[in-house]
Amino acid sequence: MCKPRLIPSSVLRHIKPRPAAPSPRFTPLSTTPAPASTTQIRPLASWWSSKMPPSDVAKHLQADHDHIFENNRKWAAEQKVKNPAFFDKLSSGQEPDYLWIGCSDSRVPAEQITGLGPGECFIHRNIANMVPNTDLNVMSVVNYAVNHLHVKHIIVCGHYGCGGVKAALTPQDLGILNPWLRNIRDVYRLYETELDAIEDAEKRCDRVVELNVHEQCRNIIKTAAVQQSYAQNQYPIVHGWVFDMKDGLLKDLNIDFVKVLGQIQKIYNLTG
Numbered sequence: 001m002c003k004p005r006l007i008p009s010s011v012l013r014h015i016k017p018r019p020a021a022p023s024p025r026f027t028p029l030s031t032t033p034a035p036a037s038t039t040q041i042r043p044l045a046s047w048w049s050s051k052m053p054p055s056d057v058a059k060h061l062q063a064d065h066d067h068i069f070e071n072n073r074k075w076a077a078e079q080k081v082k083n084p085a086f087f088d089k090l091s092s093g094q095e096p097d098y099l100w101i102g103c104s105d106s107r108v109p110a111e112q113i114t115g116l117g118p119g120e121c122f123i124h125r126n127i128a129n130m131v132p133n134t135d136l137n138v139m140s141v142v143n144y145a146v147n148h149l150h151v152k153h154i155i156v157c158g159h160y161g162c163g164g165v166k167a168a169l170t171p172q173d174l175g176i177l178n179p180w181l182r183n184i185r186d187v188y189r190l191y192e193t194e195l196d197a198i199e200d201a202e203k204r205c206d207r208v209v210e211l212n213v214h215e216q217c218r219n220i221i222k223t224a225a226v227q228q229s230y231a232q233n234q235y236p237i238v239h240g241w242v243f244d245m246k247d248g249l250l251k252d253l254n255i256d257f258v259k260v261l262g263q264i265q266k267i268y269n270l271t272g
């Protein structure tokens with residue numbers, strides 16, 4: 001039997017050779033259009049052409065900038081009409097029940113796909129929704145959300161077709177991204193037997209997305225903040241979800257928080 005390839009050709013197609021400039025970045029990995037937005041923001045840079053004179057480029061950039069501010073003024077006025085006390089409440093402080101840790105991918109807008117509004121969700125996003133123990137940024141977010149905002153739910157949300165996961169499955173030097181992607185490669189190594197048995201490259205990548213969410217949930221449960229708060233308050237609960245941009249639906253991976261916590265605490269118990 002031929003051993004499944006770790007790096008599918010569909011992934012390799014999406015990875016550009018390392019350019020001299022600008023710095024390496026993920027290429028768009030899907031032609032699927034972004035979910036319909038309630039705002040009227042134009043797709044940025046849709047006007048760009050390498051043949052355009054510099055003065056036209058500057059004009060378009062200014063128009064893009066101005067358009068955002070037009071949207072903002074419109075949004076602020078709409079909120080006041082709907083609820084005259086909206087901004088008084090917003091400026092009085094935040095008490096979100098949810099912490100969302102999601103991918104930076106522009107097609108996964110946390111608040112729009114969950115129907116949550118301003119003040120309801122504390123949000124952290126990075127490439128491939130990671131929670132590395134050594135990343136002070138995400139660790140500070142978790143700590144602040146649990147110990148100061150007293151969130152009741154922590155959600156790690158991945159998404160199928162994740163460019164970060166696809167890049168991690170590619171044997172290529174991606175510069176500063178290497179240490180970040182290494183965390184995803186480590187997830188693959190943990191589940192190597194299961195993943196190698198999946199013949200279809202896209203399905204294998206999707207499974208890495210799900211397993212990565214599982215592992216990032218575990219990383220959150222390993223933190224002292226979560227363990228100590230749960231021991232005292234019975235919250236927060238940690239959830240693992242995956243967004244499918246082909247139909248706009250969230251999939252609950254049904255992570256058994258209490259069971260995982262018990263498993264984790266055999267080695268990582270920080271409640272003492």
Ligand SMILES: [Zn+2]
Pocket residue numbers: 103104105127128129159161162163164165
């Ligand atoms: Zn992603």
